[in-house]
Amino acid sequence: MKKISLMVMVALAACSFQACKSNKDSKETADSVNAAKDTANAVNAGMAVAEDDAKFAVNAANGGMAEVALGKLAQGKAVSAKVKEFANMMVMDHSKANDELMALAKTKNITLPDSVGMDEKKEMDELSKKSGKAFDKAYVNAMVDGHKKAVNLFEDGSKNLKDADLKAFADKTLPVIKGHLERINAIHDSMK
Template identity: 40%
Template sequence: MKKAQVNIWLFFMLLGSAFAVVSCDTNDLDENNQRLTETDFVVKAANSDLFEIQTGRLASIKSNLTEVRELGQYLVMEHTNSSTQLKNLAELKKITIPDSLSEDKRVHRIRLASQTGAAFDKDFVNTQIIAHDEAISLYEQASRELQDPDLKNFAAKTLDALHTHREQVVMIKSKTDAL
């Protein structure tokens, strides 16, 4: 008789545990654990701007195509402006931003710096498409998830410019693909 009571008790404990697990919304936990923080956004956005500035400068002096040189100069100007805005916000929020590229971005910049001619132009344009896709994804996430209204507004405002940059790069890609 005692064995039957223990089995029933164990059955209800397992049933209760299963119910608790099923009723727990794991999507909410994942989203909360992976929510983009203000600090993460500022650091990643600053890294993105720095990459665009450094590679844009490379394009403005290394490219054989006028369109790529002009694009490089344009990206330097645009990302210097957004970088300045971001730095001002970071100071207000007491967030330290990096003054050098992350390792993955540094590797891409070094690779670009080692190239010349058509190889540089093609790689630069392809790299810019990828970099802007990453930036757009980051800024979209920030405009959805950030709690700080100033940073959230900055992200939302900057998205239009990032989309415009990407569109310009894609237009130039047709020229570099023909090289």
């Protein structure tokens, strides 16, 4: 048994090292590590969930971290009081959800990304170059798009997750994300 565990650890280390060399972003790296854990599951060294459930957790964590980072950016750059208020809500609500997801992932041995993915970093870089009303408009558009994707992710998770704890997290978080989407759509409509 020790020999099998050692082989699994060596395989995970090799996957992690390979992920670093291949310029993968942290989201892709987490997916790769989780895939390796999933194949190791037969020897009790893997995750306590199916690989698709782990992918949901990785995508939810990546999206949540992006919402917090973009919210912090908007707290400093937005000019509209409504946009700043929304940004504050993003930081508070998504930080809370991220903390819950991290604690849950730890109990399930799911590796989550340690920073936002490359696409989200690119979006933050683009937004950080804007100021004034142009920033507000771009941020609001990004929030509408991001929350539409998040609603789809969490609706799919609510229907298809196999792990009861992850499903409960998706069920609990989905109404909050839908509320965010309604709020940002109202802000978006008021800017026209």
